[in-house]
Amino acid sequence: MAKHNVQGKYFPLYEYLLQQEEKHVVLTFEEIEEIIHAKLPKSAYKYQAWWGNTKSGTYVQAAAWIEAGFRVDTIQYGRCIEFVKVSKEILTKKKNRIIREALISKTIPTKDTPYRESESLRNIMEKLNSAQQFFEENRYRHFSDESLLSQFEVLCECRRIFGKVDQAINYMAIQLMQQYLIEKHLLKLVHSQIKKQDEFTFIFEEQAPNGEEVAAILNTTPETLSSEFNPSQRSIFFQDCRLLSKTKATRRYYFVTDEYVYNIIEKKYKQFLESIQLILLPKVIDDKYSLHAW
Incomplete structure (x- = not known):
């Protein structure tokens, strides 16, 4: 089993994401709470910082998705969170922004006359x-x-x-x-x-x-x-x-x-x-x- 630094309340979320094969995983707030068998804190419903893609400081919850190879991409407060699978070496805000823009712009015009x-x-x-x-x-x-x-x-x-x-x-x-x-x-x-x-x-x-x-x-x-x-x-x-x-x-x-x-x-x-x-x-x-x- 791969080594990880995930402990406590959010370990079940890490296990869930680790098993996902899809590159995009969308979970409602209710589904996340069912997975961790606990309510998310009020700050998760209000502040983007709580969903930040960093394991530093007190943001231990981020280790659950980062160690599983994901980062938070889109937040709809009180509704759902979209996790995107990326490699560990590109888990930075700047590089993820570049990747996301590339994905959105990957549209191929049809050439039908x-x-x-x-x-x-x-x-x-x-x-x-x-x-x-x-x-x-x-x-x-x-x-x-x-x-x-x-x-x-x-x-x-x-x-x-x-x-x-x-x-x-x-x-x-x-x-x-x-x-x-x-x-x-x-x-x-x-x-x-x-x-x-x-x-x-x-x-x-x-x-x-x-x-x-x-x-x-x-x-x-x-x-x-x-x-x-x-x-x-x-x-x-x-x-x-x-x-x-x-x-x-x-x-x-x-x-x-x-x-x-x-x-x-x-x-x-x-x-x-x-x-x-x-x-x-x-x-x-x-x-x-x-x-x-x-």
């Missing part, structure tokens, strides 16, 4: 037409009664037809988001203005003709059947909210494409949205799928 956009749309239509033809030709088959070899061949054919379906979903979702923002704010959007944060996250910022700043994040995370986010999903959600809150925009939107994700946020996390409007694509045409509508 109008020609490539039409090409992408045509490819999607061809996939859908091929799928329709396949199912029409096989509508009388009962796959559950067929041999394992036959079932395998059918799945391979489906994979050939659909290919990288996630990319097609991302593309269509971006189009729907653009359509909504164009109608809402009369924006002159082009696909190249959308920045890719990761495989399932896209960011947009633009000024409307009336001078309003508009910012949006699109999250196309694959469908989940769970009633709660896993630690990774929760960290991503809080990170997205933080990125939107840091913009200068007066109109902020968070688009999702999965109804289960929408329902989880609506039931358990909508208090963290604050001035951010949550929108479900493509069901935004129904008012009940747009939270915090203005």
Whole structure:
């Protein structure tokens, strides 16, 4: 076992963080208190210094996350704390600021031209037409009664037809988001203005003709059947909210494409949205799928 200098009340927090494999871990104040089996002091609810990333002086609590390889990155008093996993040699305030800024700025502009956009749309239509033809030709088959070899061949054919379906979903979702923002704010959007944060996250910022700043994040995370986010999903959600809150925009939107994700946020996390409007694509045409509508 690795050596550490953690003792007393906050040792359970050290053990918990040490076991986490995610780079971002978000814990509510209540969850931290459950982990340490005690109430946090009042100063933890009021002062940033209590969450400082230093083991000097009386700040013994910081040893729990620092020794586990984390540092406190974001504080929402009375709500949650975001811990970010970093190596021991960069556990300084200055270096962490540089790393955090690098992470936030790690957005890759897409380079689609109008020609490539039409090409992408045509490819999607061809996939859908091929799928329709396949199912029409096989509508009388009962796959559950067929041999394992036959079932395998059918799945391979489906994979050939659909290919990288996630990319097609991302593309269509971006189009729907653009359509909504164009109608809402009369924006002159082009696909190249959308920045890719990761495989399932896209960011947009633009000024409307009336001078309003508009910012949006699109999250196309694959469908989940769970009633709660896993630690990774929760960290991503809080990170997205933080990125939107840091913009200068007066109109902020968070688009999702999965109804289960929408329902989880609506039931358990909508208090963290604050001035951010949550929108479900493509069901935004129904008012009940747009939270915090203005």
